[in-house]
Amino acid sequence: MSTSFPDNRVGRRHVVGGAAAAVGVTLLRPETVRxxxxxxxxxxxxxxxxxxxxWLSKLFTKQGGxxxxxxxxxxxxRTIDMNNTMAIIQAPLIDESMRFTGLSGYRRLLDKAPGAIDAVALINPPYFRPAQAALAVEAGLHVWCAKPVGVDVPGCLSIIESGKQATMKRKAFLVxxxxxANPADQEAVRLVQGGAIGKIVCGEANFLGGCPFGRYVDALKKxxxxxxxxxxxxxxxxxxxxxxxxxxxxxxxxVATWVLGAVPVAAIGRGRTALRGAGDCYDVYHVIYEFPGGVTVSLDAKQFDGGGGFFCRLYGSEGWYETHYSSHVAIEGKTKFRKNGDIGESGTLKNIEAFHDIVIQASDFANASAEYGAKSTMAAILGRDATRSRKELTWEEMVRKSERLDAKLDGLKD
Ligand SMILES: NC(=O)c1ccc[n+]([C@@H]2O[C@H](COP(=O)([O-])OP(=O)(O)OC[C@H]3O[C@@H](n4cnc5c(N)ncnc54)[C@H](O)[C@@H]3O)[C@@H](O)[C@H]2O)c1
Incomplete structure (x- = not known):
């Protein structure tokens, strides 16, 4: 695949700035809110x-654990920005000796970890995630991973392996x-899997948003x-x-793989770069996934100005189910169910609490999200590669090929 692409970061990511009061947090001491x-x-x-x-560092700190x-x-x-962010919410600050930069900064951080760090939260571009996760598990740390877990099949398989290694070492690994993580979604999925909409026939899984990386277009053009x-x-x-x-x-x-309890067997698609001024990502995708039993799920994705929404909807013989990231989860038909809410912050907080419980209670290191996080990322890769090749691609073929992507980053500082 040729190289290049981005979330509603500006709207959804709450870039930190302003006084503590403006972000609703108070300066936290080691003994904190919970x-x-x-x-x-x-x-x-x-x-x-x-x-x-x-944004996450504020949430982690606010949670108290x-x-x-x-x-x-x-x-x-960026490390200076991070320290400034921490300055309004945490005392003591991040010691200068514990702030690392450059590509090799990650290894230097791991070298300093024993006795100083219990866990890493990998919240950088997904290209780096599999290798960084493997090194963290090797170093005996608990690992928090942003989605997606990688950008290619070998990377995703490596995440599954890192999750297993973490389990063996009694370490947490959470995607x-x-x-x-959202209780209302969990309840709805239990109902659907229990037959609330009858036999599932088809569905749609859409991400129709703006481009959160627009501010980099001019520099990248130059x-x-x-x-x-x-x-x-x-x-x-x-x-x-x-x-x-x-x-x-x-x-x-x-969501589709969760509700259906399976990964897609094949995908076909069409897409293109319609409006984007720089980089090599598509900004339009239309994919059709085939799941076991012939269940088809279409996917529409766009990434340019103007809304659309982020949702997954599945249609069954006796009703339909839908979950919208920013507003609600509902079931209509023979069963009625509806719960409202934006899961951006609440879902993340649930994960923050779950991660804390796994680490502190040391009772359950099953790390299920490493496997489903990797498989869902692979399902996305299947749709991408089928679309970009303009040919049907089966899951089996994708795994057999296991194409590794190389970002060709020569010239970066060590
Ligand atoms: N709802 C969600 O789950 C959600 C929302 C937003 C972002 N994310 C994920 O979080 C991750 C980060 O997204 P973002 O919006 O914060 O992007 P961002 O560009 O704002 O931040 C990424 C940071 O990583 C740094 N970085 C780049 N290469 C690095 C490396 N090799 N080692 C360490 N740091 C490196 C960059 O300099 C940058 O500061 C992505 O995987 C994204 O998909 C998840």
Whole structure:
């Protein structure tokens, strides 16, 4: 695949700024909101200090069971931003010796981990995730992973292996999918799997949003090959991001695989770059997935100005089910069910609490999300590769080929 692509980061990512009061948090001491004592606090390293990394560091801290003890980003300015973010919500700050930059900063962070860090949160471009997750598990750390877990099949398989290794080492490995963490979604899925809409026939899994990386377009137009420009605008780069289908639409694809309890057997699709000014991601995708039993799920994805919505809907012989990221989950037909709510923050908080419980209670290291997170990412890769090749692609063939993507990042600082 040729290289290049991005979330509603500006709207949805709440870039940090302003006074503590403006973001609704107070300066937190080691004993914090949920009453955790320092001994039950997880010392966390944030890897990827961009918008999600900074937003999440506030949520982790606000939950009370975490202290951000280290951070790593390729770019120095991002680690400074992270420290400024922490300055309004946490005392003590991240010690200067625990702030790392450059590509090799990640290894230096792991070298300093023993006795200083319990867990890493990987919140940087997904291209780096599989290798960084494997190294963290090897170093004996608990691992939090943003979605998607990778950009290619070998990377996803490596995440499954890292999840198993973590289980063997009694370490937590959690992939942050918000629908799966939301109690109302869990209830609806139980009902649907129990027959609430009858026999499922078909569905749709859509991600129709704007481009969260628009601010990097001009720089990338001027210097399309500069590796640092590509890294800042990674969401416009199909290899660093996995393309929009993998990087964003994976949320909705994950719902389909969750409800259906299966991965797709094949996909076909069409797509193109219609409006984007730079990078090599498509901004339009139309994919048809075939699941076991002939169940078909269509997927529409777009990433340019103007809304559309993020949702998954499945139609059965006795009704239909839908879940919308920002508003509600519902079942209509012989069974009626509806719960409202935006799961962006609440779903993430559930995962933050679950991760804390796994680490502190040390009772359940099954790490199921490593496998389903990897399989849902692979389902997205299937749709992407079928579309970009303009040929039907089966799951079996995709796994047999196991194509590895190379972002060709020569020139980045070590
Ligand atoms: N709802 C969700 O689950 C959700 C929402 C938004 C983003 N995300 C995910 O979070 C991740 C980050 O997204 P973002 O919006 O914060 O992007 P971002 O560009 O704002 O931040 C990413 C950061 O990673 C840094 N980085 C790049 N290469 C690195 C490397 N090799 N090591 C360490 N840091 C590196 C970048 O410099 C940047 O600061 C993505 O995987 C994205 O899909 C998930």
């Amino acid at each position: 009453g955790f004592q320092a001994s039950s606090q997880i010392r966390l390293a944030i890897v990827g200090c961009g918008s999600r990394g900074q 975490y202290r951000v003890a280290a951070c790593h980003d390729y770019f120095l300015d 942050d999918f918000q629908y799966r 210097s399309p090959k500069d590796p640092e420009v590509r890294l800042r605008g990674w969401g416009l780069d199909a290899v660093l991001s996995g393309d929009i289908l993998v990087e964003q639409n994976v949320h909705q694809i994950d």
